[in-house]
Structures are given as structure tokens and as C-alpha cells.
Amino acid sequence: MSFFSALAGNDPRNQREYHRNLLSTFDIEDKADTVVRELSRGQKQKVSLACALAREAAFLFLDEPTLGLDVESSLELRTELRRLAEDNETTVLISSHDMDVVEDICDRVIIMDDGGIIKDDYVENLLSIFNTQRYKVTVLGTLSRQFRNSLRSSYSADNFTSETGRTRFEASVTSDNFYRFIETIREANVQIASIDTIDSDLEYVFLEATENADRSTSGEPAGTAEPRRAGNSGGKQ
Template identity: 45%
Template sequence: MSPDRSPETAVDPIISVRDLTKSYGRGENSVQAVDDISFDINSGTVVGILGQNGAGKTSTIKMMLGLVTPTSGEIQIAGSDVLAETHEVYQDVGAMLEGARNTYWRLTVRENLDFFASLNGIDPKNVRSHHEALIERYGLKEKANVPIRDLSRGMKQKVSLICTLARQTGVVFLDEPTLGLDVETSLDLQQEIRHLAEEESMTILLSSHNMDMVEAVCDRIIILHEGHVIADNRIENLVEVFQTQMYQITVEPPVSEPLKDRLGKRYSTKSWCKIGGKVQFEVLPSSGDDFYNFVNELQQEDIELVSIRSLEPDLENIFLEMTNKTSLTENQNGGQQ
């Protein structure tokens, strides 16, 4: 991660979300998907929006794109109200959504690029070299005149991406952009995202289960859990909070299922597996004392320790730890945030 990325501030944000709420249904059957969230995003930054299924992430993104009407709250993008000035907003925003048909499958790759550029009033003839560069960069040159429906899943994903970029908007939403991409293309995409933010001042909102990519490209992450923002910070700051709290434990078998469940609830254990006749798992103690209590509990259960290895924290560990802690607090408080 580049050390010179400036932290987010609320000075002239290109995206402003205020008191955003979304409920589905009415009365006793209503579901509160998003509960009074607010945040600002500055121009030229890459922000990851993360959340487990049911966290409110999809509803939040769709409201920001004007695809779902909020129950209450306001969203502004590039100075325009998303609900009242939708046409103006769409001139500044591009989006690539997971599982959606982001392209026209009967059109060829080149025809799709021309069409999506024209949506923003761009004459395709004036940006032909730019389109050819996008086609070349993503390895689609030999398929440029092939209808999208005849392409592989990975190629369809690439076309969706370059059609989003062809509109040349200042803000881009990318939902699972690496889905179906090979490793090399995924790495190229990471470089492209950083280039667009740093050299072209593009603002990119990224939603992905690929935590390695999120950690590599994002300046900041917003974590949603059950409709609330539970974290909004630069990634390096979050990593510092969890420094040296992750351990890989190897023990001699057997380890009973009741003991696994008990350790999981008390110490956030995960990734249980058998390797070379040994039992291996990871543990996320909340403090040094908690770790010593964990070791003592293993000894009391006559579990023989083979090795303990400290692991470097990563975004996936942080994400799981924060959501697990929030869920535990809510259960202890009777479901209240």
C-alpha cells in the first residue's frame, strides 16, 4: 500500500451519504436493511464497502445508484441529489454490478463500447484509440468483433469492466470485479484501479469478497453489519489495531466437537483442519490475558500443544473479528446495537 495516500476528510466530498435508512415491508414483517448510516467519500480515492450477506451492503450500493429508494436520508454525488437529479448523477457515475447483465449480449465488444460511451454524449469516433487500448489491455483484441453471448464468463466480465470505463465518469462502482478473472488479469486490474484513482482522480467504490484485492487497492474500508457501519477507517489503521492477535495453533488429536465449539465461542477459533496427523486451527484472542487463558484451557483438557505461530493480520481476519465481536455484543444486549 502506498504510504502517501491521504486520509479521508469531509472537505468537499464527491459522495455524501446522510442518515440513510432502508426498510422493506411494513409492520411486524418489516426488515430494517440499513439503519441511519452516514459517511463521506473524497474524489480520487478507492473505498471498499464490505459486509456479510444481510449486512445491508447491497441495499446501500443500490440506493447510492438510485436503483432503490431510501426510506429516509439523503445521498449526493458530485453535488447532485441521487433521487431528485438522477439524470445528472448518471452523467458522473458508472457501475458494474455482480450478476447483472452489464452489457448487451447481441452486440459485439466494440459495439458495446461505442454504445456505453455514447450514453455520456461521447462520440465513439473521437475515442476510438481509447477503446482499442482498453480492448488490448484486457486481452480482448481477438474477440473484439464477437457478440458478448459467445464469450466465456471471464471475458464477459472483462467486457463489463471496460464498458464501465468507456463512459469516462468521475465515479465508478465495481461489484465483484474479479469474478471469473484469471490471476494475472486480476493483478492487472488492481494496477488499473490504482492508476485511475492516482493519475485520473477517479473515485472508485469497490465491493468484493476478494479480501487480498480490497487490501491491495483500497485507501479505506467501510464495514457494514446488520444495517450499521461498524468500521470506517484506513486499512493500515485497522491492521494496527489487530497486530499480533492472530495465531496458528497445532495440537495432537483428538479434539472433541464440544471443545471446538466452546473454543470457537470464547476465543474466535476458525479454519480447523488435519495436517500430517495433527490438528491445526487459528485463534483470535481479544487480549494477551485471553490468549493465556486459551492455552491454559487446552492444558486442562489434556490437549498437547505442538506449535504456536504468530500470524500477520490481514483484512479478512479483521473483517471476521469485527463482525463476530459485533454479533456477540448484540446477542448479549438482546439484539440492540
Template identity: 45%
Template structure:
């Protein structure tokens, strides 16, 4: 299964189960947010890692946190989890101040950070789940807990490996175990750092579907980071884009994509293009990329008006070249993210 098929599979599953809006059916709209971040700031000497960030997250929402390297998103997540003390500001999870009462807050939260390194590789899969559930006072002797673990292992394709030592598993399997441990307790909020890292396409689709089900049916609130834009675009209700310690965007995926919607076409010409023609095209249009491979030229051009297409193609044919193809390119979350973080000029070049 390729990435396009994966995206379609998740979308089809979402349609089959009903549209998701970030709120679980039956929840009172007046219920307080599950997560409340207020004026959160963290300074390291002269470096301002996060600067006066505020937002809230409703129950059953899957929130994606995006940002380039060094943007402050890791600092933000660690501050939300109480793993570092902010310079100022507060974080409340389920109404509990994470920094004033971390033990109470931790009982409501599950997390997997930095891949699969937060599990014990010398324990079996099932023993890991029992250990992490036990941290909150849950015992696998309770039939409800053991049944939840079996269901989770089955849904993640781990049931037949439940008694294997984690160190003997593949990287993708270890990643699944890390996620299972984050959900081993009956938590209200899950913080997931790159949850699909190392997974094959089908496992990634299964994982997304399971997270969507937990959010929709059980009201699980999920905060995740991912460098895989297809995961965020398919799964998240909201996206928080962080850059230079500030929130530069906080909205639904569809809204962010529409915000930067500009028609673009990829033109492929078989034949040499003169310097004069290239200069004319660059002068009249916004060229996002220009690649020449032998006698074939591939150009990505942004068009504000679709009526400009005939004039554009005519310029490409001015040197007597043969038009091989003209294809429209639709914007997506990658486009929006790069525009928001100041790298929009190359956003569609590699597609």
C-alpha cells in the same frame, strides 16, 4: 499464480508507482468532494433498508463498500446511482443532485452492476464500447475516443478480441467487457459491483493495477463492492462497512485491521487430548476454533499477551501429545469485517 502471489503483485506495483492515499497528485485539498451523500434513508413499507447514511468521497479515492447479505449496501449503491428514489436525503456527484438532475449526473458516471449482464451480447466488444460512449455524445470518429478505447482494450487483454461478438467470449472475458464499457466514456466516477467476479488470478491482478492507475493518474473515483477481501484490501483507500442499514465503519483498510489486532496462534498436536485438557484450555484462553481429525487436533487461540504462549503450549502437552506446529495468525480485513458485523468468533478459523 495463487492468491498470495496476486496480493504481492498488486502491492509491489503500488510501491513502484508510489504510495496512494486516496488523493490524486496536484489536486487542491480544498476541492469539494466528488461524491456527497447526506442523510440518505430508504424505507420499504416497514423495512428500513438504509437509515440516515452520510459520507463524502474525494477525487481519486477507491472506496470499498462492504456488508453481509441484506445489510443495505445494494440499496445504497442504487440510491447513489439514482436507480431508486430515497425516502429522504440527497446524493450529489460532481456537484450534481443525482435525483433532481439524473441526466447531467449520468454523463459523469460509469457503472457495471450484477456482473456482465449490462452489456449487449450480440454486439462485438468494440461496438459495445462505441454504444456506451455514444450515450454521452462521444463518437469513435473522434481520434481521442477511439484511441482511449484501444488503450483500454489493450490494458484489459481484449484488443485481440475487439471484433468478436460478446456472446462468444468466456465469462471472465465478458466481465472485462462490462468493465471496459463502464470506462468507455471519460467519466469522473465509476461504480463497480464485483468487478473481479469470474476473472482468473492474473486478470484480476491486471484489473486492480489498471483501476489503481486510473485513480492515481487520472483522478478517477471508484466505488466498488466485492466479496473478495483480498481485492478490497489490496486496492481500496477507504472501506465503508454497512450493516442493518447503518454505516458501522468508515476508515482506511490499515486502520480497520489495526483496530481489531489481536495475536492469535494455530496449534497442531499429534495425539489425543483429554476432555479435562480441552476444558482447561477453553477456560483459560479464547478458543476461536477446535478441530479434531483422527489423532491430530488443530486449535486456533486468541492471545492478548504473547507471553501467554509458553503456558498455552504446556497445557497442550499435558496429555503427553507431540507438538506438531505453532503458527501465528495475523489479522486482516476479513477479521475486521467479521468483528464489525458481529461474526468475529469464527473469523480466523478457516485460514
């Protein structure tokens, strides 16, 4: 940590307390004098992050910063990065496929697909762009294969499970089509037991954006399906 701090033009002797705090933040105080190659993968990741932060740079570029970290260390890192951005006015650019990390830390997100930028906006704006809501639906009885396929085609329905006279599934419905969705089920002589919303997050936004981009490229109509969950790239500025 002293070495990387010195590379940035700092005097490590004036940063000892800060460096000790970093070791404490990542819970590696007892490894302060251990050779890095002898550490576990997660510990090596913590050391890399500590060395990056030890420079007290005005701009940080972090690639998958939470990879290999346990849940507690990941949460501590998020807190530290937010503190740096808010209190020290440090700019942090994060490349990550962990949507929880991106949504928790970042103000602004750039979504890329096939090497190109398809979305560049603030997190709160991206979350409000797509009005498609994911629902968990429970109906009485079983559903025919034909009706299941129809729901898959029209509403990206999946995760069908049946037990004790009930069938559960998830579906994606735009606000404009919600009542049409209800009528579709009733017209099939199926009784609805319950409908619960599933909170939207950046994973849905990412996949909705990339699938729309793919459909636009292939000439298919965009915005007709809600994608399944996966990963993303994001940054904070």
C-alpha cells in the same frame, strides 16, 4: 465501447487508442468484433468493465468487478483501477465480497451488516483496530474432547487435526491474553511443539466487526471470539 463513451459526451474517435489499450488490458483484443452474447461469462465481465472505463468518468461504481475473471485478468484489473485512482484522480466505489481485491485496491472501506454501516475507516486503520491474532499451534499427543471444547469456547479454536503423535489447531488470542493462552495449554499437561502466527487480513476484520455487532445487538459481550473467514463489502474514495 464507443457507444458508452459517446453517452458520456466524449468523441469516440479521439479515444480509439485508449479503447484499444483497454481491450489489450483485459486480453480481449481478438474479440473486438464479436457480438457480446456469444462471449463467455468471464469475457462478458471484461467487456462490461471495459465499457465502464471507456467513459473516462470521474466516478466509477463497480459491483463485484472481478467476478468471473481468471487470476491474471483480476490482477490486471486491480492494477488498472489503482492507476485510474492515482494518476487520473478517478474515484472508484467497489462493492465486493472478495477481501483480497478490497484490501489490494481500496484506501477506505465501509463494512455493512444487516443493512447498516458498522465500520467506516481507512484499510490500514481497520487492520490495526483488532489486536486479536490468529495462531497455528502444534502440540505433542492428543487432546481430550473436553479440552478441545474449552479451547473452542475461550479461543475460537478450530481446524483440529491429529497425526503421528501431534495435534494441530488454530486459535485466536488477544495480545493481553497470549501468556494466559500458553498457561492454559501447559496446565492441561500438554507440551507445545510450535506456535506460528497467521497474518490478519480484512476477512478477519470484517467478521470480527460483524460478530461484535451481532453480540452487541443480542446483549452478549463483544470482542470475545475471533470469527472464521468469509466475505465483505468495500469501497474506494
